[in-house]
């Protein structure tokens with residue numbers, strides 16, 4: 001990623017969005033960027049929605065068991081209260097947050113903070129998930145990652161749900177979901 005030097009001397013914030021299907025490596029990439037920011041001695045705060053307690057009460061944990069400590073929160077406005085003096089804010093599972101999240105990210109970036117957001121761009125129906133479309137619209141930088149289709153080995157954009165449960169929010173792992181390419185996803189629907 002190339003970022004032009006800041007010619008005015010004033011620190012400018014920006015919004016980075018990491019998106020893709022389940023198992024595409026969003027959480028790993030978020031953790032990688034946040035750990036590098038800490039290596040650079042930047043002050044980092046990390047948040048996740050309280051609803052996401054699959055692996056750990058507080059940590060953000062990838063499917064490959066890479067982890068970083070975070071603060072579980074009930075709504076996105078809390079980030080503004082807790083991220084006063086930070087350089088970098090990380091947010092995982094952004095699709096589960098309320099509709100204030102894009103505005104919160106804008107406010108953080110306006111204060112000069114680097115905001116790194118990871119989330120599912122599509123739900124199991126292949127529809128845009130939560131505030132992700134609005135975050136993608138506001139993002140300065142977007143990284144779309146792909147998993148490997150468990151059926152054919154091509155790149156996977158879709159998160160296929162193996163359960164008949166039709167609610168949009170249904171926490172789970174390989175027990176409930178598998179990443180699929182477009183062809184395999186629509187064949188089995």
Ligand SMILES: Nc1ncnc2c1ncn2[C@@H]1O[C@H](COP(=O)(O)OP(=O)(O)O)[C@@H](O)[C@H]1O
Nearest residue numbers: 021022023024025026027028062063064147148
């Ligand atoms: N079908 C798959 N395609 C790609 N990675 C997979 C797959 N199944 C399991 N994984 C594992 O998932 C890891 C990515 O996990 P994670 O960063 O938590 O993804 P995400 O946050 O996008 O769901 C990979 O490094 C890999 O070890």
Ligand SMILES: Cc1cn([C@H]2C[C@H](O)[C@@H](COP(=O)(O)O)O2)c(=O)[nH]c1=O
Nearest residue numbers: 022023120123124159168169170171172
């Ligand atoms: C597709 C889809 C997923 N979910 C849930 C399942 C998991 O708990 C998370 C996604 O986690 P990941 O870090 O991207 O692997 O979201 C859901 O609730 N509804 C869906 O449609």
Ligand SMILES: [Zn+2]
Nearest residue numbers: 149152181184
């Ligand atoms: Zn496939």
